[in-house]
Amino acid sequence: MALIEQSLNRRYSLYVHEELDELSESFTITDPSISGHPIVFASLGFLKMSGYSKEEVIGKNGRVFQGPRTNRRSVMEIREAIREERPIQISLLNYRKDGTPFWMLFHMSPVFSKDDGSVIHFVGVQVPISPKPRRSRSGVGRNGVNLCEDGSRMRGDIVFGSCRREVCSDSLVELGPVLDLESVLDSDSRGLDIEETCEASDLEKQRAANAIENISSLLTRYSEITGRLVCERRCSLPGAGVLSSSLIISLGRIKQSFVLTDPHLPDMPIVYASDAFLRLTGYARREVLGHNCRFLSGEDTDPSTLSKMKESIRVEQACTVRILNYRKDKSSFWNYLHISPVRNASGKIAYFVGVQIEEGCKDQVRHGLSPEMRQLGAVGAVRVAVRSLSIGAGPSMS
Amino acid sequence: MNMVTVKQVEDDTLVSKVATHEQLKCPRFCLQGIRIPLYQFSSQCLLDNSPFEGLPCIPEEEQSILDSLLLAQWEDRVWKGVLRYDVTTSEIKVICGQRKFLAQLNEEWGINYMPKHEEKKICSQGDLPAFKWTKHHEELLFCVASGEMLKPELIPSAAVPDGAVLIIINEIPVEYGHVFLVPCGSDSFYRVLDARSLEMVARVAVEINNCSFRMFYDCPAAGTSHLYFQACYFPSPLPVEFTPVDTFFRDGRRGMCISCVTDYPIKTLLFESNQKVKIMVEVLVEICSCLQEKSIPYNLLISDCGKKMFLFLQLQKLSNSRTLSAWECGGYFLFKSTSEFDQATEEAMLKKLSDVSLDDEGFEVVKQLCCSIADKFSG
Numbered sequence: 097m098a099l100i101e102q103s104l105n106r107r108y109s110l111y112v113h114e115e116l117d118e119l120s121e122s123f124t125i126t127d128p129s130i131s132g133h134p135i136v137f138a139s140l141g142f143l144k145m146s147g148y149s150k151e152e153v154i155g156k157n158g159r160v161f162q163g164p165r166t167n168r169r170s171v172m173e174i175r176e177a178i179r180e181e182r183p184i185q186i187s188l189l190n191y192r193k194d195g196t197p198f199w200m201l202f203h204m205s206p207v208f209s210k211d212d213g214s215v216i217h218f219v220g221v222q223v224p225i226s227p228k229p230r231r232s233r234s235g236v237g238r239n240g241v242n243l244c245e246d247g248s249r250m251r252g253d254i255v256f257g258s259c260r261r262e263v264c265s266d267s268l269v270e271l272g273p274v275l276d277l278e279s280v281l282d283s284d285s286r287g288l289d290i291e292e293t294c295e296a297s298d299l300e301k302q303r304a305a306n307a308i309e310n311i312s313s314l315l316t317r318y319s320e321i322t323g324r325l326v327c328e329r330r331c332s333l334p335g336a337g338v339l340s341s342s343l344i345i346s347l348g349r350i351k352q353s354f355v356l357t358d359p360h361l362p363d364m365p366i367v368y369a370s371d372a373f374l375r376l377t378g379y380a381r382r383e384v385l386g387h388n389c390r391f392l393s394g395e396d397t398d399p400s401t402l403s404k405m406k407e408s409i410r411v412e413q414a415c416t417v418r419i420l421n422y423r424k425d426k427s428s429f430w431n432y433l434h435i436s437p438v439r440n441a442s443g444k445i446a447y448f449v450g451v452q453i454e455e456g457c458k459d460q461v462r463h464g465l466s467p468e469m470r471q472l473g474a475v476g477a478v479r480v481a482v483r484s485l486s487i488g489a490g491p492s493m494s
Numbered sequence: 495m496n497m498v499t500v501k502q503v504e505d506d507t508l509v510s511k512v513a514t515h516e517q518l519k520c521p522r523f524c525l526q527g528i529r530i531p532l533y534q535f536s537s538q539c540l541l542d543n544s545p546f547e548g549l550p551c552i553p554e555e556e557q558s559i560l561d562s563l564l565l566a567q568w569e570d571r572v573w574k575g576v577l578r579y580d581v582t583t584s585e586i587k588v589i590c591g592q593r594k595f596l597a598q599l600n601e602e603w604g605i606n607y608m609p610k611h612e613e614k615k616i617c618s619q620g621d622l623p624a625f626k627w628t629k630h631h632e633e634l635l636f637c638v639a640s641g642e643m644l645k646p647e648l649i650p651s652a653a654v655p656d657g658a659v660l661i662i663i664n665e666i667p668v669e670y671g672h673v674f675l676v677p678c679g680s681d682s683f684y685r686v687l688d689a690r691s692l693e694m695v696a697r698v699a700v701e702i703n704n705c706s707f708r709m710f711y712d713c714p715a716a717g718t719s720h721l722y723f724q725a726c727y728f729p730s731p732l733p734v735e736f737t738p739v740d741t742f743f744r745d746g747r748r749g750m751c752i753s754c755v756t757d758y759p760i761k762t763l764l765f766e767s768n769q770k771v772k773i774m775v776e777v778l779v780e781i782c783s784c785l786q787e788k789s790i791p792y793n794l795l796i797s798d799c800g801k802k803m804f805l806f807l808q809l810q811k812l813s814n815s816r817t818l819s820a821w822e823c824g825g826y827f828l829f830k831s832t833s834e835f836d837q838a839t840e841e842a843m844l845k846k847l848s849d850v851s852l853d854d855e856g857f858e859v860v861k862q863l864c865c866s867i868a869d870k871f872s873g
Contacts, residue, residue, distance in 0.1 A: 349557050414573070439582040441729045443599075463559045464531075464648025469566040472573075476565025477557050479582060479670055480706050484729040487586050487596065 100155050103127040103136040107216055107326060108318035113137070115314055121307040122200075123221040124158070128178065132157050142222065145200075147193035158220070163191035173362055174204065181206050181215045182386070184362055185304060187225060187296055199225040201296040203304035207315055210325035217315075217326075221307040223300050339368055346481035352474035354451040355389065356438070356482075359409070363388045367447065376452060378424035389450065392431075394422035405435060412437045412445060418455070430455035434471050438479055441487040449478045525654045525678075530634055531567070532652035533560055534641025535697055559648055560638075560701045564661065567635035568671050571663050576632050578602060581667045586729060589827075591840030594733050596826045599835040603666060603828055635661045635673065638698055646701065654678070659694050664724070668821065668828060672726040675709070684721040686786070687711065689772075689779040695723045696771055699800035708732070709796035710820035713786065724820075733825030734804060735797055739764050743865050745872045750774050752864050754857075759847035760823050761807040761857045763864065771800065773871055778803060780867050785860070790852060793820035807852040807860055818850055 104112055104125070116125075122141035126133055138153045146153070146161065153160075170186055177184035183205040189197050204220040296304075319326040339347075339356075347356075353372035357364045365386045374381055377392065384391070393402065401419045408415035414436035421431040432453040440446040451474050453467045460467060571577060579602040589595040639658040641647055654660065657679065664672040675698065677684050677691040684691055692711075699709050709725040739753035750773055755762035767774040778794075782805075785792050791808040806823035827843060829835040852860070 349555060351556055441586040443583045443585040461650075464650055465559060465562055465566070466650070469570075470562060471566075472569040473557065473562030473566035476569045476671065477561065477704075479569075480565070480704065480727040480729075483582055483670060483727075484706055487588050487730055 099130050100127070100134055100136050103130065103217070107322060107324050108315060109321040112315070112318040115318065116311070119307075119310065119314070121221060121310070122223070123219060123307060123311060124153070125311075126158065126218045126220065128215055128218060133178070136217070145192075145198075145222065145224065146190070152193075161190045163189065163195075163197050165189050165197065174202075177204065177362070178218065181208075182361070183308075185301065186362070190222070201225055201300050201304050203301075203308055205308045205312065207312060207326045210319075210327045219308060219311050219315075221304050221311070223296070223304045223307070225296050225300055340485065343481055343485060344368070346484065347478065350474050350477045350481075352451055352470055353453075354449055354474055354478065355384070356447040356449055356478070357389060358447055359437075359445060364409075364448070373452065376423075376429075376454060377421075383424075392421040394420070394426070394428060396420050396428065397422075405433075408435060409437075409448060421452075432467075432471070434475060436475055438482045440485045441483055446482050446485065449475060451475055528631060528634070529651045529653055530631075531563060531636035532649045532655070532658070533563060533636060533638045534643065534647045534649070535638065535701070536644055536646045537640075537642050558701055558703045559646065560698065561704045561707075563636060563648060564673070564702065565671060567661075568663060568673070571632060571635070574632060576663060577665050577667065579666075581672070582670055585835075587835075589838050589840050589843060593825065593840055593844070594736065595838075595840060595843045596730065596733065597835055597838045598668070598826070598828050599832060600668070600828050601830055601832075603668065603830060633663050633665065635663055637661060638694065640694075657690075659691070659698070667726065669726040669728055671707075672724065675723040675725060677721060685714075687713075687721060687779055687782050689776045691721060691723075692779055693772060693775045695725075696775060696796060696800045696803075698725075699796050700771075703799050705799060707799070708821075708824075709794075711794040711796075712817070712820055713782070713792050715817070728821075728826070731797070732795065732821065734758060734762060734795070734823070735802070737762075742861060743868050745773075745868065748773050748872060750777070750868070752868060754861065755804070759844045760818075760851040761860075762823070763805040763807070763860070765803040765805065766801060768801065774803070777864075777868050777871050778805070780871075781805070781860075781864055784863055784867070790856065790860070791817045793818070793823050795820050795824050807857060808850045809852055809856075811850075818847070823847065 116137060117140055119139060120141055121139060122145045123139045124135045124142055125137040127136045134155045134157060135153055138150060143150060143153065167189070170188060173186060174184060183203070185201065185203040188200055188202045190200055191197050201223040202220060203223070204218055206215045207217045207219060208214065209216050315326055347368055347370070350370065351372060352370065353376045354370050355366045355373055356368040358367045365388055366384050369381055369384045374384070377384075397420045401417050405415060405417055405419075414434065416432065416434045419431050419433055420428055422428050432455060434451045436449055437445045438447045438449050451471045453471055462470070465473065572580070581600070584598050584600045586596060586598045589597050637654050637658040637660050639655045660676040660678060662674040662676060664674055675695050677694060695709060699707060704727065706727040706729065707725065708728050709723055711723050714721070734755060737755050737758045740756050741751050741753040743752040745751065749768040751766050753764045753766070755764055765774055765778055782792060785807070789810050791811060793806040793808070795804040795806070796802070797804070804824065806820065808817050811817055825843070827838065829838060
């Protein structure tokens with residue numbers, strides 16, 4: 097228990113408790129360095145929402161809020177996010193003390209030590225989702241298997257219910273209608289239905305992201321006083337650590353505008369963005385890494401184009417589309433976008449590459465290479481670079 | 495262990511068709527009316543005394559034009575469905591052991607593709623050769639030729655000039671970007687390895703300037719009448735490239751040295767040059783022609799953006815055995831079934847290589863030959 101009490105005090109000045117109590121949001125702070133990954137702080141909002149007292153919550157693992165309709169896939173995703181020390185935003189079904197379930201948008205984000213980049217805490221924000229049952233759409237993954245039996249046997253760290261995957265770990269959702277690229281990982285769970293679905297609105301997602309922002313900056317502030325600084329992002333560029341330096345060097349030789357996204361991470365975040373992409377879109381690298389490409393879409397982006405892209409990603413095929421995209425300054429441009437899965441030396445899809453050509457530049461022939469040729473040349477070079485990732489030894493993994 | 499053979503690759507390709515049909519031996523005629531991208535080397539050539547590295551037209555930190563061109567054309571044909579399969583779905587692994595031999599599981603490659611029916615008909619009727627070329631136009635990616643400009647130049651659409659090297663896609667690739675490089679003379683394809691052809695393809699390697707790019711040459715089997723090279727992008731250096739060498743000839747003035755690769759199961763020589771590729775190429779070609787006279791089968795592997803050329807020396811083959819391909823000599827093996835792939839062992843690969851290797855005595859003779867030829871050119 098002493099460890100749990102000290103968890104916050106070690107990093108932040110004593111007044112941090114009072115400041116955290118002032119916040120109206122429902123959230124918890126957990127410490128992954130203590131065995132069992134316990135809750136070390138629960139906000140008043142959280143206690144009110146869950147019906148538990150502070151004493152009943154502190155020291156417990158988040159799994160105490162699990163219920164019979166707990167979703168195995170969501171549990172796995174949250175566990176993966178914890179393991180990979182990255183943020184996750186996911187709709188979940190939680191249970192109050194009195195046993196009544198409620199939908200909420202769970203947004204969890206790590207807090208890093210500024211010194212060595214290790215994870216100090218995870219902040220988990222719960223935003224209640226106003227119920228709005230509706231039919232599921234194609235590609236929406238839900239895993240509604242009856243978990244009454246499974247749930248009790250689960251050994252997960254955190255077990256929550258999930259109504260649907262709608263992961264969005266970025267703060268750029270205000271850019272209007274979003275490109276709804278559900279992870280391809282979900283396709284296998286379609287058809288397994290439960291009685292209702294729910295999806296967080298953009299407003300709710302924004303609220304969750306804002307809450308994380310507030311709490312993190314408060315923690316950062318209170319760590320300054322102790323000198324044991326924490327920060328929201330690992331000191332290296334977020335997402336950049338995912339790629340090996342040799343791959344980054346190879347990719348750096350490709351001068352076209354392109355991004356790599358990782359289909360194995362929730363919401364298919366960007367894990368590499370070329371300099372030309374940043375010039376084209378006006379964003380800084382840290383603003384795009386870790387985020388889904390949907391921030392490029394805007395209100396006049398054709399939804400049918402987005403669904404075409406989504407479909408080609410689902411079936412793991414290449415496609416070329418002409419899509420209206422938006423820069424950071426909200427100006428729009430027509431983008432001849434080529435998307436293709438890219439495989440590693442194991443023959444498995446490691447990333448998707450998206451190579452952009454701005455329409456106005458379409459006729460610019462450089463060194464005899466048309467923009468389309470340069471686009472395909474970039475795709476090929478990315479394939480060569482990604483296939484050159486470390487080759488596994490020993491027997492086949494397939 | 496059933497190793498797939500190179501023969502199958504050649505069976506249904508443009509190159510072999512070209513070679514097996516008399517009408518097609520005249521590319522000048524056959525290529526008439528065909529316009530493809532033409533990459534012209536700069537006049538600043540590898541012949542003179544300029545250092546090998548730092549051709550000013552090839553920026554180090556950027557993808558080169560030739561690399562973009564080859565990859566773009568390859569991707570374009572992937573799009574158009576020219577290839578029989580997506581080779582990047584094939585798994586590559588390191589075979590357990592010190593040598594780090596590479597194994598690729600490629601179930602498609604082993605399949606003996608049936609020639610397309612209609613093509614066969616046309617061939618048997620000995621129909622218009624020009625039609626064949628048009629038919630295979632999609633396999634023709636582009637060509638490279640020498641030029642007069644100070645910088646290399648890419649002409650998006652041009653007739654194939656005399657003395658060009660045709661870059662033709664291999665629709666049954668062993669790895670990404672697999673192409674044939676076919677030098678064509680003014681009236682026919684070449685039959686034997688000549689210095690000009692080797693220099694042209696070495697220059698392709700230099701100007702592609704991609705460290706994943708490897709080129710291969712297998713000395714022609716009896717009955718083969720055309721000269722061609724192969725190339726592709728490998729995900730990692732081949733095991734032979736990691737193996738230590740013992741340099742026995744060094745011409746400091748001309749920046750060339752010849753080494754034997756030590757402790758490698760197949761007898762291998764390494765030619766390196768940091769300038770004057772012309773000399774290295776001329777020495778190598780003369781050595782190769784001597785080997786051919788002596789009926790010593792050999793292969794070439796060009797790596798490190800053209801700076802390194804490996805010469806693998808095989809045993810004069812028995813009637814039934816086949817020679818290994820250059821990538822096999824380099825330590826890269828293809829398997830057509832999962833069980834073979836899973837069961838591949840370093841011992842088996844070592845044996846495979848050592849079984850075809852030239853013996854110690856023969857190797858000494860070749861080394862002496864190298865020294866005397868290199869001395870002659872250095873003089």
